[in-house]
Amino acid sequence: MIAGREVAGFSDREIADLLAPLRPAAPDSTENATRRDAFADAVWSCLVEPGDATAGVLRLALGPAAALVALDESDAVVERRLTDAGVPDPSRLGLAAARARWAPRAVEGRLRGAFRSARVMGVRLVVAGDPEWPGGLSDLGAHGPAALWVRGDPGVLVSGPSVALVGCRAASAYGEQVAAELADGLVSRGFAVHSGGAYGIDGMAHRAALAAEGTTAAVMAGGVDRLYPAGHHDLLSRVAARGAVVSELPCGTSPSRWRFLQRNRILAALTAATVVVEAGHRSGALNTAGHAAALGRPLGVVPGPVTSPASAGCHRLLRDGGAVCVTSADDVRQLVMPTLDLGGDAGPLRLPPEQLRVLDALSSRRPRDEAAIAASSGLSAERVAGVLAVLELDGRAVEGEGGWLRGRG
CATH class of the missing domain: 1.10.10.10 (Winged helix-like DNA-binding domain superfamily/Winged helix DNA-binding domain)
Known part of the structure; x- marks a missing residue:
């Protein structure tokens, strides 16, 4: 896939033309090698499913563009290169199986289609090393995204401290009220409020943040050209107009159960803390909470009525330990910045x-x-x-x- 000045069969001139509308902030003087890596990151996002660790190891060890060589070279050659790059026991990566699952998507027409759709939708491509790339995503290591496709303002992702407000789709009136109050309070305290765009708690968090004229981003489980759920098309369009709709998946990708679960790791890594507002025993919000805990992010949980099944998952998180009970925006602020005087104007505390x-x-x-x-x-x-x-x-x-x-x- 890499030959001379080509990446995935595309020349430097073609790469520059494809990237130009998606990366308008990149200077014209950008070196070809940097441009190739950005293009390769986009290609990788088209080839692999979210969280593919084999692809992640290749990209991190060899570099995005050079890693595409793995699709043309033998396992033995690639494993030697990985060993030279310091990867222990590269045979465990299962390169042959990885090639087999990537091959159906390694089609030039499919790749061009993703770039064409992104251009038409006004989507921006953000990759590691860009000023708009959220540093917290590096905590995902080899499971991190190759690129982010952003509909809206990519700067929203790094504009200041942010909190993920998540919860069940079948939210109660209580849950929606608390979500709205938390979102409004966090915005007034200088926080961005991010969520997953779903019905229930997610939607209320976005609505309240917008109503408070705050910053909000929605992380999608499919391409940003397919706003999901359909019933939130208008809401997500407003989020894109005033904040950002984000995905690691290229345009044209449909959401799926696996992608929803993997989306949650992005939401947890993107933010300084995660707060579960309302969640039943089987709520997907518990998956987001698990990712936040695994990443070492603060985890807050709102208690609910003991008779409410919609809060059973919240109560389990509190009972099992590791989560902090929160009932107000000040509680959440203290969760993110434990030593902050709530009456002061200090910026976010960054603990190791x-x-x-x-x-x-x-x-x-x-x-x-x-x-x-x-x-x-x-x-x-x-x-x-x-x-x-x-x-x-x-x-x-x-x-x-x-x-x-x-x-x-």
Whole structure:
């Protein structure tokens, strides 16, 4: 797929022409190598399903454009190149199986169609290294997206601190009221509010953010040319006009159950914290919560009536630990910025990931021993002890007779 100055059979001139309407902010002096990598990232997004780790390892180890060589070279050659790039045991990647699942999409007409549809829809292409690329996506590692296709303003994704408000589609009046109040309150405190564009809690979060003249983005499970659900076409069009509708999938891609689940990892990585407003036992919002926890992001949960099945998933998250009970926008702000004085104008606090994970594992009321903190944070007991010592010096953690508590520092 790479020969001389070609990538996937496209010359540098063709690549420049295809990218120009999708990346108007890129200077004309952009080097061909940089342009090829951006084009290759877009091609990869057309070839693979979200979260494909084999493709991710290839892209990260060899570079997006050079990684396309893997589709033309033997497994042995590619594995040697990966070994030279520092990838341990590349044979485990299953390159032969990966080629087989990518091959049906490696069609020139299909690739040109994706770029053509994006141009017609006014879509922007954002790749790693661009100013609009959200840094939090790097936490997904090899499971991260190759590119983002954005309908609207890509700058929304990096305009400031953001929170994901998620929940069930069959939301109750209570859930929608809380979602609206949280979104409105977060906007007034300088946060962007992102969600998945679905019925119920997601839709209310977007509506309230727009009504408050705030910043909001919707992360799609299909191409941004197919606004889903259809009943939210007008709402998502307004989100695109005043914020952004985003997907890692190219135009022309239909949403599917797998893609919805994978979309949730993008939403969790994109934001500083995730708040589950209302969720039943089987709600997809619990999947987003799981991704947030795995990434070490703060996780907030709104409690509901104990008699309401729509809040059963929320109560389970609170019962299992690792989630923080939130009832107001100030609670959410404190969740994201634990040491922030709510009366001040300080910017977002950026704690190292390990400190944030340990802090998330602490309760302000119930002491926890180091073993429980290690299990909750996913760190070793030895590492937890070291991080707790640092947090204690800053007043963020306090050791008592029964274990460790979250401090007021």
